[in-house]
Amino acid sequence: MKFSTDELMEGIRSGDKRLTAKAITLVESKKAEHRIQAEELLKRIMPFTGNSIRVGITGVPGAGKSTFIENFGRLVIANGKKVAVLAIDPSSSINKGSILGDKTRMEELAKEENAFIRPSPSSGFLGGVANTTFETMMICEAAGYDYILIETVGVGQSEVLVADITDVFLFLKIIGGGDELQGIKRGIMEMVDLIFINKVEQDNLQKAKNTRLELKRALDFIPPKEKGWKIPVLLGSALYNEGLDEVYAKIFEFTDMKKKTGRFNEVRTQQAEKRFEYWVQEYILAMMKRSSSVEEAYIKHKKNASEMVSNPSTEAKIFVEKFLSKD
Numbered sequence: 001m002k003f004s005t006d007e008l009m010e011g012i013r014s015g016d017k018r019l020t021a022k023a024i025t026l027v028e029s030k031k032a033e034h035r036i037q038a039e040e041l042l043k044r045i046m047p048f049t050g051n052s053i054r055v056g057i058t059g060v061p062g063a064g065k066s067t068f069i070e071n072f073g074r075l076v077i078a079n080g081k082k083v084a085v086l087a088i089d090p091s092s093s094i095n096k097g098s099i100l101g102d103k104t105r106m107e108e109l110a111k112e113e114n115a116f117i118r119p120s121p122s123s124g125f126l127g128g129v130a131n132t133t134f135e136t137m138m139i140c141e142a143a144g145y146d147y148i149l150i151e152t153v154g155v156g157q158s159e160v161l162v163a164d165i166t167d168v169f170l171f172l173k174i175i176g177g178g179d180e181l182q183g184i185k186r187g188i189m190e191m192v193d194l195i196f197i198n199k200v201e202q203d204n205l206q207k208a209k210n211t212r213l214e215l216k217r218a219l220d221f222i223p224p225k226e227k228g229w230k231i232p233v234l235l236g237s238a239l240y241n242e243g244l245d246e247v248y249a250k251i252f253e254f255t256d257m258k259k260k261t262g263r264f265n266e267v268r269t270q271q272a273e274k275r276f277e278y279w280v281q282e283y284i285l286a287m288m289k290r291s292s293s294v295e296e297a298y299i300k301h302k303k304n305a306s307e308m309v310s311n312p313s314t315e316a317k318i319f320v321e322k323f324l325s326k327d
Helices: 005-013 017-028 032-048 065-078 133-142 158-163 186-191 202-220 244-261 263-288 292-306 312-324
Strands: 053-058 083-089 115-121 147-151 168-173 194-197 233-235
Touching (some): 005 133, 032 133, 053 158, 053 244, 065 083, 115 133, 194 244, 244 263
Parallel strands (some): 083 147
């Protein structure tokens, strides 16, 4: 059943989960007629956006992200807030469908009246973040959700992309064997705002403390992302709800500090500018490919690049200059 923009708008503002989900599906669609309606809807919800705390959550597979989000989400609700979870699943390279199905792994949170869980396939988009995650986030804000939790695949460039659309970037770490810092890239450490060492129990408590010490030492060699903020390294167990209260408090403390210094809005402005640049590139390419001659040239230069007839960057430059230069 097709819903009008008015119906979707009313559903979003009234907190109707079904219509909110329909609106997100509309925004995710690549069909031309859906894009037109989606743009109108996004324009109309803008005055009701921007009031949430956007939290990105990443970590290697097996770090317990889904368990953390489920129990942390329930804690947020217990504190009188509404929470939306955007669980970005890796996509099948064959049919672009979602593989993990995070909603099935957050059964208790899904039952909560004040929770909304939206699994979205990344559809091959670089970094394990769906290309409409930012817009989906705005729909959830317009629907009145106070916390938006974005779970990523936790591989490749996902950390960079999540950091670019959220207010707080949380890294889940688990205790490994041997070198405790093995597998932690410097790039991740430069982007995190908060680290939570998960799955800590009595029998590995000392090892967890050693890991925390190593992480703190590593952070001492990295310039602070936010002036005046020393990145907390917390211990706990999401499964047993240990340490989650402290995470909640630190998220509030961090965002409150950023708001007082003006950095909160400054960073959000920069993030919106990056989204603008992304969509400019998308729309330019889409418009250029509408022309059959441009499409033919695009396929030709892409083929030259894929077969390494010449450097891919050179082929891209030739293609763009051919159709966008003043000549």
